[in-house]
Amino acid sequence: MKWLGKIEEGLLGLGLISVTIVLMINVILRYLFNSSIVWAEEYIRYGMIWITFVGASVCFRRGVHVGVEFIFTLIPRQATRLLRLLLTLLSIVFMALLFKYGLDLTLFSFDTNQISAALQIPLGWIYMAIPAGALLSIIHLLIISIQLIKGGEEREDESAQNLTNLG
Numbered sequence: 265m266k267w268l269g270k271i272e273e274g275l276l277g278l279g280l281i282s283v284t285i286v287l288m289i290n291v292i293l294r295y296l297f298n299s300s301i302v303w304a305e306e307y308i309r310y311g312m313i314w315i316t317f318v319g320a321s322v323c324f325r326r327g328v329h330v331g332v333e334f335i336f337t338l339i340p341r342q343a344t345r346l347l348r349l350l351l352t353l354l355s356i357v358f359m360a361l362l363f364k365y366g367l368d369l370t371l372f373s374f375d376t377n378q379i380s381a382a383l384q385i386p387l388g389w390i391y392m393a394i395p396a397g398a399l400l401s402i403i404h405l406l407i408i409s410i411q412l413i414k415g416g417e418e419r420e421d422e423s424a425q426n427l428t429n430l431g
Contacts, residue, residue, distance in 0.1 A: 265407060272322050272400065276315060283311040303382040310380070310390045317397025324355070325404040349412040356405045359398045366394025 290304040323329045336344045374388035 265403070268400070268403070269322070269325055272318055272325075276318055276322065279311050279315045279318075283308050283315070286311075306380055306382040310383070313390060314393040317393040318400065320397050321400035321404055324401050324408070327408075345412055345415070349409060352405055352409050352412060356402055356409070359401045359405065363395045363398035363402065366391065366398055370395060 286301070286304050286307055290301050290308075294300045320329075336347070339347065370388050370391040373391050374386060378387040379385065380387055380390070
């Protein structure tokens with residue numbers, strides 16, 4: 265699934281770059297020319313929504329979501345793996361609910377023809393970030409669950425180990 269990680273991170277990179285460029289241009293226009301781009305605020309907000317939901321899935325893949333790690337130092341290794349598996353399965357349930365209700369919201373927005381004020385795009389495309397991010401998260405969480413069941417490392421991405429070893 266390395267190809268999926270590359271696509272996710274590429275989209276995140278493009279999203280961050282485009283949002284940053286639009287933000288910089290808008291700030292320069294506002295403070296130097298007393299003018300601004302009408303759609304900039306909406307574009308930045310909607311870009312950040314997509315970055316957040318896709319970024320959440322990348323955090324699951326890398327194993328870098330915020331957690332209370334000291335609990336795992338208090339219990340035996342086998343219990344640690346079982347607890348991590350339980351937490352991963354609970355995360356899958358939460359993401360499945362987020363996917364279902366996010367999809368309902370997305371479809372409702374398309375059905376009612378809701379349009380954004382400045383960009384004039386269907387809001388369904390914005391809300392689609394919710395089920396897309398949840399589905400990507402579920403994929404990564406399933407891979408992590410399988411690895412935990414097999415007794416291996418619970419992080420899908422080896423770079424997560426490098427991140428946790430920095431401290």
